[in-house]
Amino acid sequence: MTDGGLWSEILSLTFEHLVLVAVSMLIAGGVGVPLGILLTRRAPLRGWVLGFANVMQTIPSLALFGFLIPIPLIGGIGKRTAIVALVLYALLPILRNTMVGILGVDAAVRESAIAMGMTDRQLLWEVELPLAAPTILAGVRVATVTTIGTATIAAAIGGGGLGVFIFRGIASVDTTQILAGAIPAAILALLSDGGIGWIEKRFSAA
């Protein structure tokens, strides 16, 4: 393979990796944040949902990808299965931080809001979510950085992404190939950590 070929493959696999992570994070955020909000309103559900998310986190990632393959509809070989697994991993930090952030809002502030005649919806959008935003974003940041790393394993079940380089490099004992996968993944992780961290700071200052 020529050098030009390697660079263009790095570019296309990085893009594929990014799509994998972005789709997973959008779903995890779309499920995790509303579910986290729901848990602040329904205390009895907390143990069950957090327990489920916790158990998901303890399953080794390679094993989870493997477990999902035989499951109909969400399983099989390819991107869909990879995204399901990545969402399951990203869920816990987002869910937990949403809940902790909202429950951490000063009781006096919440009581004032209610006593002034805010509806539950106004309380959520005008008080709880803005004040919990830095905590929620911290959860999104942790989840994103972890997902960028974990997504390299997606290649093992045909999900593509930068893991393709890494698995190929391991199989052929080719350090260049491993680095071609690992370095862009590390750069992506650093960039998203910095980027989301920056947004987080802006929200904390407000």
Next chain:
Amino acid sequence: MTAVEFREVSFRVSDRVILHKLSLSVAPGETLVLLGRSGCGKTTALKMVNGLLTPSVGEVQVDGRATTAWDAIQLRRGIGYVIQEVGLFPHFTVAQNIGLVPRLNSWPSERISARVCELLEQVGLPPGDFADRRPGQLSGGQRQRVGVARALAADPHLLLFDEPFGALDPVTRLELQNQFLALRDRLQKTSIFVTHDVREALRIGTRIALLDRGRLETLETPERFLNSLGPQTRAFLAVLEDKLQSPTPEARP
């Protein structure tokens, strides 16, 4: 016509009795002080007026209607509420904090800003200096002034105070008490004021209700309260005498 009426109100949390058959009424324009030790049920009673809590037995009426029959949101928007921790929204400016209830009631924005300026003047904070600050940039006394302004914003008939000046230093507390009295004389609002400070109760109340372990012991004007014979009332007045008897330069022979 009474502004607020407690009718045989009891409140229990599991087996603990917090309030027992409390009956009292608050006339329009008066300042009723609920006085008592920690855990006597005074805050619980206050929170029943704006529906933050609901009686286990009996009912609380506001403007002749039981709180349970009111739409909770409408009831609360018509009642100002000031608490010791103030509870200003840290992500809002002072002006946004004060203008909240008017905004929830969809006042036009020019009317809200005019009202905010007027209120800041009334509580002694120059609007030009304070309107755009955030609560984190205020002292404790300034924060509580904003808290009072916020409670007055939508011109409610009824104000509830839960130990509003309890966390302030004595000098600031006196300033705010004086301001409270000045505002009351000007605005003629009905207030219910919770405190454990008997001096504050005597200064501020038009009537004082002393609660002891969930029961009403005494309900008197400040003058008659001083001569009341209830054991808990005597205990509170003893605090006062104790302070008066402490050696002061004038008292020495």
